Amino acid sequence: MIRFENVGLRYGMGPEILRDLSFQIAPRSFQFLTGPSGAGKTTLIRLIFLSLKPTRGLITVFNRDAASLSKTDLPALRRRIGVVFQDFRLLDHLTTFENVALPLRVLGNEESSYRADVVELLRWVGLGDRMHAFPPVMSGGEKQRAALARALIGKPEILLADEPTGNVDPPLARRLMRLFVELNRLGTSVVIATHDINLMNQFNARRLVIEEGRLTVYD
Numbered sequence: 001m002i003r004f005e006n007v008g009l010r011y012g013m014g015p016e017i018l019r020d021l022s023f024q025i026a027p028r029s030f031q032f033l034t035g036p037s038g039a040g041k042t043t044l045i046r047l048i049f050l051s052l053k054p055t056r057g058l059i060t061v062f063n064r065d066a067a068s069l070s071k072t073d074l075p076a077l078r079r080r081i082g083v084v085f086q087d088f089r090l091l092d093h094l095t096t097f098e099n100v101a102l103p104l105r106v107l108g109n110e111e112s113s114y115r116a117d118v119v120e121l122l123r124w125v126g127l128g129d130r131m132h133a134f135p136p137v138m139s140g141g142e143k144q145r146a147a148l149a150r151a152l153i154g155k156p157e158i159l160l161a162d163e164p165t166g167n168v169d170p171p172l173a174r175r176l177m178r179l180f181v182e183l184n185r186l187g188t189s190v191v192i193a194t195h196d197i198n199l200m201n202q203f204n205a206r207r208l209v210i211e212e213g214r215l216t217v218y219d
Contacts, residue, residue: 001025001158001189002048007057009043016055018043021215023208025158025191030184032200033193035210041193042086044210045160048191049083050074062157079103082151082188084161088143090135090150096122096142097131100149114153121149125179141172148179158189165199173199 002025009018018040025031025048033041046052047059050066059066061077069077090099097118098105104114122128125145135143144164151159161180165173177199184190191208194200200207207218 001027001062003058003060004047005058005060007047007054007059009047009052010055017213018047018054018210018215019213021057023215023217025189027157027189028184028187029206030181030190030203031192031206031208032203033191033208033210034195034197034200037195039210040213041195041210042162044215045083045162045191045193048158048160049081050078079154080157082154082156082159084144084147084151084159084164086162086166088135088147090143090146092135095132095134096127096138096146099135099146100153103150103154118149118153121153122146125149126175141168144168144172144176145179148176152183156188158191159183160191160193162193163195164192165194165196177203 004021004023007018007021008016010016021044033044035041043052047054050061050069062080064077091102094102100122101111101114101118119128119131122131125148127142127145127149130138130142138146144167148161148164164176168176180190180192209216209218
């Protein structure tokens with residue numbers, strides 16, 4: 001689904017911050033992306049999501065060479081990839097329901113066509129009673145789950161989650177991880193960026209480790 005071959009990235013004329021990255025993400029796979037703070041985990045997620053272009057190397061997404069994609073090609077490919085960002089990126093003037101439904105509204109779908117799906121998904125992530133709440137009055141954990149639901153509403157083939165348990169307490173972290181595992185069981189490839197070694201040790205999953213700009217894969 002995703003293939004990197006000798007990918008490197010630098011900003012301007014500076015040194016490469018990521019170099020010689022070669023790995024692939026297979027269908028229905030589950031992996032952690034880890035490394036020290038500032039190692040480049042978020043940058044790699046942006047490369048996978050095609051919101052950032054590499055300086056060199058080949059990135060193939062769903063059998064398409066990312067370098068050959070036009071601006072009109074990108075939206076359709078990105079809809080096949082769900083992303084949960086560290087800062088959630090919820091819109092404060094929209095309710096939880098409206099935030100989750102936003103990707104479908106942008107596509108021009110009528111609410112009658114997606115309302116049942118949004119309600120079911122919010123119940124699945126434990127927000128069935130918070131559908132009408134606005135982000136400013138929600139807890140960090142609730143915002144995290146709302147962001148997850150928004151990433152999933154389009155039924156992506158790959159989910160990228162950037163430090164999804166970084167700002168929640170241990171019980172909620174375990175609950176979120178159970179959701180990710182269940183999602184993977186249902187067929188979605190999952191990539192979780194985290195620096196939490198204790199969390200990773202609870203799962204027998206592949207690890208992509210970034211350190212000093214290079215990536216090592218531990219299957």
